Amino acid sequence: MLSIKNLHASVEDKAILKGINLDIKPGEVHAIMGPNGSGKSTLSQVLAGNEAFEVTSGEVTLNGENLLDLAIEERAREGVFLAFQYPVEIPGVSNLQFLRTAVNAMRKHRGEEEMNAAEFMKQAKEVSKQVDLDPSFLKRGVNEDFSGGEKKRNEIMQALLLQPKLAILDETDSGLDIDALQVVSNGVNALRAEDRAILMVTHYQRLLNHIVPDYVHVLAGGRIVKSGGRELALELEERGYGWLGINDEDTSN
Amino acid sequence: MKQAPMLSSAFLHPAGQTLPEPLLALRKQRASLLVDMPLPTRKTENWKYSSKYLKLTDEMAISLPAEGKAGNSLAVSGYKVVFRNGILIPEASDYPDMDGITIQSFSDLSNEEADVLALQLGSTLDHDQAQFARLNGARFDDGLLVRLDADAVLDQPLFIIHETAADTSGSAFPRIFVEAGANSRITLVEEYTSSGDAPAFVNTVTEFTLADGANVTSIRLNMEGESVQHIGATGVVQNHSSRFESHCVGFGGPLRRHDLQVRLVGEEAETKLNGVVVTQGKQHYDNHTSIDHVAANCNSEETYRNIAADQSHAIFNGRIHIHQDAQKSFADMNNKNLLLNNGAEIDTKPELEIYADDVKCAHGATIGQLDEESIFYLLSRGIGRRDANVLLTMAFINELVSQIPLEVVRDTAQIRLNEFFEQTFQEI
Numbered sequence: 165m166l167s168i169k170n171l172h173a174s175v176e177d178k179a180i181l182k183g184i185n186l187d188i189k190p191g192e193v194h195a196i197m198g199p200n201g202s203g204k205s206t207l208s209q210v211l212a213g214n215e216a217f218e219v220t221s222g223e224v225t226l227n228g229e230n231l232l233d234l235a236i237e238e239r240a241r242e243g244v245f246l247a248f249q250y251p252v253e254i255p256g257v258s259n260l261q262f263l264r265t266a267v268n269a270m271r272k273h274r275g276e277e278e279m280n281a282a283e284f285m286k287q288a289k290e291v292s293k294q295v296d297l298d299p300s301f302l303k304r305g306v307n308e309d310f311s312g313g314e315k316k317r318n319e320i321m322q323a324l325l326l327q328p329k330l331a332i333l334d335e336t337d338s339g340l341d342i343d344a345l346q347v348v349s350n351g352v353n354a355l356r357a358e359d360r361a362i363l364m365v366t367h368y369q370r371l372l373n374h375i376v377p378d379y380v381h382v383l384a385g386g387r388i389v390k391s392g393g394r395e396l397a398l399e400l401e402e403r404g405y406g407w408l409g410i411n412d413e414d415t416s417n
Numbered sequence: 418m419k420q421a422p423m424l425s426s427a428f429l430h431p432a433g434q435t436l437p438e439p440l441l442a443l444r445k446q447r448a449s450l451l452v453d454m455p456l457p458t459r460k461t462e463n464w465k466y467s468s469k470y471l472k473l474t475d476e477m478a479i480s481l482p483a484e485g486k487a488g489n490s491l492a493v494s495g496y497k498v499v500f501r502n503g504i505l506i507p508e509a510s511d512y513p514d515m516d517g518i519t520i521q522s523f524s525d526l527s528n529e530e531a532d533v534l535a536l537q538l539g540s541t542l543d544h545d546q547a548q549f550a551r552l553n554g555a556r557f558d559d560g561l562l563v564r565l566d567a568d569a570v571l572d573q574p575l576f577i578i579h580e581t582a583a584d585t586s587g588s589a590f591p592r593i594f595v596e597a598g599a600n601s602r603i604t605l606v607e608e609y610t611s612s613g614d615a616p617a618f619v620n621t622v623t624e625f626t627l628a629d630g631a632n633v634t635s636i637r638l639n640m641e642g643e644s645v646q647h648i649g650a651t652g653v654v655q656n657h658s659s660r661f662e663s664h665c666v667g668f669g670g671p672l673r674r675h676d677l678q679v680r681l682v683g684e685e686a687e688t689k690l691n692g693v694v695v696t697q698g699k700q701h702y703d704n705h706t707s708i709d710h711v712a713a714n715c716n717s718e719e720t721y722r723n724i725a726a727d728q729s730h731a732i733f734n735g736r737i738h739i740h741q742d743a744q745k746s747f748a749d750m751n752n753k754n755l756l757l758n759n760g761a762e763i764d765t766k767p768e769l770e771i772y773a774d775d776v777k778c779a780h781g782a783t784i785g786q787l788d789e790e791s792i793f794y795l796l797s798r799g800i801g802r803r804d805a806n807v808l809l810t811m812a813f814i815n816e817l818v819s820q821i822p823l824e825v826v827r828d829t830a831q832i833r834l835n836e837f838f839e840q841t842f843q844e845i
Contacts, residue, residue: 212797213797235796236796236797237796237797237799237800237805240796240797240798240799241799245798246797248794248797252791252794254791254808254809254812255812255816256812256814256815257809257811257812257815261808262795262800262808265800265804265808266798266799266800269798269799269800269801269804270799273799305812306794322798326799
C-alpha cells in the first residue's frame, strides 16, 4: 500500500530525513519509535504534504500512485490521514461544519452525492460516541478550548469519519492520561481493517500495549536503524535506545 | 503655501422646498456655515488615510430626483420606509400607525413639530469630527422622524431602505432622527443600496437619543455600488440605564466613510458596537468611532473586524474618551484585521483618553493574514484550498455576523460575502 524509498527531506536547508525505506501492506499496523529529534514527526508531516518541509530525494507511493506529486488535499482525498500531534484550534469554524466540508470534499472526489446537514449530523453523533466525545463538541469551534485529550479524541473521530486508506498517528498518546489513552486506543483499534494501513509514531511504548503493532521500526538520525516485531518495542522499553548506539537522554520511560 | 481645496459652492444649494418652514430655515442657516468649508486633505488628522479617495465634482452637487429604478434591497415583509435619493417614498413604504409611536417624513411635519425637531437635529454629533454632517444639515431634502413615547415598544423591526438611483450624476442627503422615550424599545435597520453607474455622492446623518431605560438596536448595512461615494455619520446620546446596540456591516466602494459617535451621559448606560468591513479591488472603507464616557458606571464594548483583499484599503479609528467624572467606567475595544493580499492596506488606530482614575479600559488591535497552520490542517482533511480560505475568512467574522439579531440581514450579508469569496478566492 505505502512504499517509501530512500526518502530525504529537509527544513530550512537542514537535512532531517536521510534515506527512509519503508513498506506497509494493507491491514498492517507499523510503529515508528525513536528519540526526540530523530525525524518521526517530520516523516508524518512529509507524508501529509506539509510544504514547510522540502523533499530533496526519494520516492513515496500509495497504491502505486506517486504521493509526492500530489497537493495536500489531493493526498487526503486519495486516503492519507494524519492525526496531528498538536491539532490546530480554529475558532469561528464549527467542528460540525469543518467535518462536513471534509467529508463532502472526499465524497465529491469519489463521485458520490454530498451529505446534507441532517444526514451528516446523525453520522457524526454516532462517531463522536465511539471516542467518548459529547455531541456538544460538534457545535464548538474546531478544537477551540478543547483539552489535550479532547483534541486527540477529535483527531481519531475525524479518522473514523473519513475512513482513510493510510492513517498516520503522530504522537497520538502524548498528553493523555490512562483513561483517555484507553478511549483513543479503542478508536484506533476500531480503525484497524484489512484494507487499511496504520502508521503510529510514538516516543513511548505504552501506546503499543493498547494498539499492538505488527512491526516496530526505530528511527534515529533520520534513518530507520532497526526493524522488528512487537518484541522490539518491549526490548526498547527495557533497555532504552542506548544498546542501539543511539544517544537519547530524554528516553527514560 | 498652497491653498487648501474648498467645498465647491455648487454643493451649497439645496433642491427640495417641500420641508416645513422651520427646517428650511435651519438648512439655510447651516449652509451659511459651510461657505469656505475646507475639504479634508492628508494633513487633516481624521481624514489622513481617506482624503485621497474623496472626489467630489460639481456634477455631483445637484440633488438626484426622487425617481428612477430601485436597486436590490432587503426583501422584507415587515415595517418599511423607502427613501429614494434622500426623499421618502410613501407609496413604497409601509409603516405602522401605533399609539405612542410617531413615524413621519420631515415633509409631513407641522410647523410646530418641525420647530421642536429643528432644535434637536445635529445635537448628538460633534461636527468637528464628522465634518460632512454639516453638509447634510445644509442639504437634506427630506428625512424620517421616529419618536417613541415612554414605554412604547415597536413590535417588529423598522427597515429603512435608502436607494440611490444614480442614472445621472448627483447627490442624496438622507437624514433620520430617532427619539426613544423612557423604557421604549426599537430595532431599526438602515440599508444603503444603489443602482445605475453615474458617479454619485451619498451623505447621511442618523441620530438617536435614548431616554432613561430606552433600548435601541441599530443595524446598518452598506451595500452601495462602485459609483457611489458615501459619507455617513451616526450620533447617539444615551441617558440613564439605556442600552444601545449597533451592528454595522459594510462593503467597500470608491469612498466609504462612517463616523459613529456615542455619548454616555447618564449613569449605567450600556453600549455595544459591532462592525464588519470587507473590501476588495481598489475599494476603500473608513470607520471612525468615538465613545464618550461622560457619566460614571457605564459600559462600552466595541468589536470591529476588517477584511481587505487585492489592493483595497480599510481603516479603523476607535476613540474612547473617559471624562473626569466617569468613575467605574468599563470600556473594551477590540479591532482585528485580516489582509488577504500583499497589496491590501489596513490602518488601525486606537485613541484612548482617560481622565478618571477608577476605570477598566482595555483595547487591542491586530493585523494578520490567514494562518498557514490552519490552512494545512484543513487541506490535510481533503478540503480544497479555496474552501479552506473561505472557511477561515468567514471564521474571522462569524462571531460578529452571528450576533446580528435579524436573519434577513444575516442572509443578505452572507449573499454579498459569498460574492466576495467568489471573486477573491479562485478555484485552484
